[in-house]
Amino acid sequence: MLRRMDIYDHPSFRMACQQFDLVADHLQMPESERARVKYPKRAVTVALPIHRDDGSVQVFPGYRVQHHLALGPTKGGLRFHPDVTLGEVAALAMWMSWKCALMGLPYGGAKGGIACDPAQLSQAELERLTRRYTQEMIPFIGPQIDVMAPDLGTNEQVMAWMMDSYSVHIGAAVPSIVTGKPVALGGSQGRREATGRGVGYLVNRATDTIGLDISKATAAIQGFGNVGSVAALSLARYGVKVVAVSDVFGGVYNANGLDLWGLEKHVAAQKTVVGFSEAEPITNEQLLVLPCSILVPAALERQITAANAGQIQCRIIAEAANGPTTPEADEILNQRPEIFVIPDILCNAGGVVVSYFEWVQDLQSFFWGETEVVDKLFRLLESAFTRVVSLSRKQKIPMRKAALALGVERVQKAKRIRGLFP
Ligand code: GLU
Numbered sequence: 001m002l003r004r005m006d007i008y009d010h011p012s013f014r015m016a017c018q019q020f021d022l023v024a025d026h027l028q029m030p031e032s033e034r035a036r037v038k039y040p041k042r043a044v045t046v047a048l049p050i051h052r053d054d055g056s057v058q059v060f061p062g063y064r065v066q067h068h069l070a071l072g073p074t075k076g077g078l079r080f081h082p083d084v085t086l087g088e089v090a091a092l093a094m095w096m097s098w099k100c101a102l103m104g105l106p107y108g109g110a111k112g113g114i115a116c117d118p119a120q121l122s123q124a125e126l127e128r129l130t131r132r133y134t135q136e137m138i139p140f141i142g143p144q145i146d147v148m149a150p151d152l153g154t155n156e157q158v159m160a161w162m163m164d165s166y167s168v169h170i171g172a173a174v175p176s177i178v179t180g181k182p183v184a185l186g187g188s189q190g191r192r193e194a195t196g197r198g199v200g201y202l203v204n205r206a207t208d209t210i211g212l213d214i215s216k217a218t219a220a221i222q223g224f225g226n227v228g229s230v231a232a233l234s235l236a237r238y239g240v241k242v243v244a245v246s247d248v249f250g251g252v253y254n255a256n257g258l259d260l261w262g263l264e265k266h267v268a269a270q271k272t273v274v275g276f277s278e279a280e281p282i283t284n285e286q287l288l289v290l291p292c293s294i295l296v297p298a299a300l301e302r303q304i305t306a307a308n309a310g311q312i313q314c315r316i317i318a319e320a321a322n323g324p325t326t327p328e329a330d331e332i333l334n335q336r337p338e339i340f341v342i343p344d345i346l347c348n349a350g351g352v353v354v355s356y357f358e359w360v361q362d363l364q365s366f367f368w369g370e371t372e373v374v375d376k377l378f379r380l381l382e383s384a385f386t387r388v389v390s391l392s393r394k395q396k397i398p399m400r401k402a403a404l405a406l407g408v409e410r411v412q413k414a415k416r417i418r419g420l421f422p
Helices: 011-026 031-038 086-103 123-140 156-170 191-210 226-237 260-270 284-288 327-334 350-364 370-394 399-418
Strands: 042-051 057-066 074-080 108-114 146-150 218-222 241-247 250-253 280-282 294-297 316-318 340-342
Touching (some): 011 327, 042 086, 042 123, 057 123, 074 086, 086 108, 086 350, 086 370, 086 399, 108 123, 108 146, 146 156, 146 350, 191 294, 191 316, 191 340, 191 370, 218 284, 226 241, 226 294
Parallel strands (some): 074 108, 218 241, 316 340
Antiparallel strands (some): 057 108, 241 250
16 A cells, blocks of 8 residues: 555655665665655645735645654754645655754654745735644644744744744744744744855865865855855855856856855845846856856755756765755766765755754753854764765765665664554
8 A cells, every 4th residue: 555655746756765765775674664664654735725915815735744753753844835745745854854864863854835936925925824824733743743944935934923823822932843933032043054054064074075175166056045045155155166056037157256245135136146247147957067166956856867967067066955866867976976966965954953953942941152053063964974975985885875874774773663653
């Protein structure tokens, strides 16, 4: 019955399953354990009716998938995007599980989403939609059950509405119900910057590993949201020249390096990188195959595919997005030893690591300074980076397989020791 899990059918879900199967073979996981470790434990679909500002009623589909319950509450972001489906959310929940396990966090993975276009909704409509979703999720969430966070299309304000809706239901402030909140509500110092900063840290470690001088490196970044924009600034601080960035509307390129502060101002005013004056236009497809030292996919899944993996001209791929590279592209990249891949579940783990710190601070009502947060973040990333590189070298396997093997094996062990329940 569990062989196919048709309800989740989606290219990203098939991709996560394919990655799991390769790693399960590598770990020689017994057939009897595979379905239990692979498939999501729970999925919730909700219909979310809200009043639009014009008085009409519109119903949006919402989802939450909780992948496994063996190690603690589930953890993962909430995505607002028109293409969100149950299957996409399931894939993202699986990746969260392996990411949390790799980083040693006491969580299973989860992900949620609402199929909507936040750019087409007013602030008041977004608030009603967020509060309605939280209300519908109340039986399935809690600080010890499932803890949400921002993802594509959501931000600190969305988390604040969620925290407020849940707290009103409980009758007391419950900051630990979500992470990525504003600091004023019990959010953590350094959470907003955590993913991008982690990308910078790991790219720097990768340049050491392959003997590339980071101060002479160039970077192209696909995606200029919270992750891509902070990754750009963080790489610039290590001396990297950021030559190209893009968003959903298109990209900009300057061989001499983009003025990132000027670009930030342009984006704040125009809501897109397109039209930035001191650069030439470039498409998202061109950006991915641009000659550069560091390519940072920081947008959606399945961007590096069999169609472009052979043409990529960088030394390091830093996967700031979740699932940016398909298994078919991996096969091509595995034949290109000149390219060093920092796989997604390691590369973008900074976000959930500081979410974990935020949750711990909220549970203790004891808050840390930014230096302490960043220091602890870098220690966890350093440990994971070292473990993945050494496994990859010892077993002569690609970085992705090594990272997934460490994550999946921890989930497998926890399930094996506990028994059939979680
Ligand atoms: N949405 C982020 C991710 O994909 C963060 C999740 C979290 O902080 O719980 O890793």
